[in-house]
Amino acid sequence: MSDILQQHRTQGGTLHYCRHDSASTGTAMRYSLFLPPGNGPFPLLVWLSGLTCTEDNFTTKAGAYAAAARLGLAVLAPDTSPRGEEVANDAAYDLGQGASFYVDATQAPWAPHFQMERYVTSELLNVVARSFAVDLTRVGISGHSMGGHGALTLALRHPTLFKSVSAFSPICSPLRCAWGEKALGHYLGEDRSAWQAHDATWLIEQHTAAGHYDNILVDQGLADSFLEAQLKPELLEAACTAAGQPLTLRRHEGYDHSYFFISSFIADHLQWHADRLRA
């Protein structure tokens, strides 16, 4: 069960901040959940945040709930990793707490708690559904940056769980950027072949989830300082073209990597998911 830490009325719906004990991570975990007006059960969008974020960043900064209320979508924002003094960590912002990359770690010292794929795809959704009126047959996934990588890879790896997928500024190929090489090396070990199944571009190339998603929406700012070295949407674009996977990749002049970019286009993403989850 979840403990409700805070509850706020907003946009005619209700926002909850919750905590629960996770069997996957062996820690307490936090999430926020917005429920639109009405009684549900509501289709649910899972939002995965990026490096350094908690469950609070999207919740306070994205400006998502006006559109979610209008569209009748519930929105779930988990934390980005397990946390606590007993949990392995690293001084760098791009490894350890706040930087899970949404994989199940196999390596020490990460494996005991960094089990975020398992946590998000099997435990958390059921935890939420036990306390709130969400419909687990209508779940979409989105996210930003490291969380965009999480959204794409979890959608491609669990295509019967998620019915719709989108991302903002995702890390498109962790095998081919410094953020991804560092994190996957630590969490999954030095054998790069173990990383492939967590690389969205590789998964598309292998026709994983082929036929499951009618289209994938990706928004990318062209003034994003991480675009060329870390994000590389052109790799995802080429893979989708080669594999015949429809992709709607929108490049936005002048927009950067911040929540000011996300808030500008989040309503389009909510509409994208609502169109697919309410059908």
Next chain:
Amino acid sequence: MSDILQQHRTQGGTLHYCRHDSASTGTAMRYSLFLPPGNGPFPLLVWLSGLTCTEDNFTTKAGAYAAAARLGLAVLAPDTSPRGEEVANDAAYDLGQGASFYVDATQAPWAPHFQMERYVTSELLNVVARSFAVDLTRVGISGHSMGGHGALTLALRHPTLFKSVSAFSPICSPLRCAWGEKALGHYLGEDRSAWQAHDATWLIEQHTAAGHYDNILVDQGLADSFLEAQLKPELLEAACTAAGQPLTLRRHEGYDHSYFFISSFIADHLQWHADRLRA
């Protein structure tokens, strides 16, 4: 002149974080300024934030800029006080840095830097207009809590400067609540008669600014934990009725004192100001 510290494209417009040296406060001051798409000059809404806030709270949490972009409104959010090691402060959250109450302090140790009325109403607007395409003949003012008090009192005290006024959850009578008594006592001295001209309810009762504002918009959440002891909109309501000042006071069931309340109704306030500033 202002130094631009950060610039973000958002909602089709541009958000700036700026710093400048203030003659009023004798310190560096920060503000955020959103400019909508187009060339201007744009009508301008000044937003005054509440206790503990900086220029960043409204900017990141209010979700205001989609509506501001659509309506062609510039939005200016100053910091809530002077800051710095050389500036007087207090350990409490409701006095000193982050808690200016938007008055010009006359008492030690506050007077040298806490000159926020002068800062907002004469210096800041001109500083902004020197660097950005805003129209100082079309300026409105709004704010939240302590900043709602600031918006109401500055509008009533400077009715030729501001053309429109609204507030969220304002402190309606600092003479009659603990927050106001503490702050005005420190900033203006023990003689309560010096406080009156900074009490929105008293100013209405004195017919200050009578005939200048066709209406005043106030939104108040009924689940606001500060409602009864600190905010007291019923005092403002009674004064407006007695003075013949039109007031649109909306009470919202279930909403609290947080930015989740502000973000739910900020578009209505922007429309309110746009209707009056674009005419």
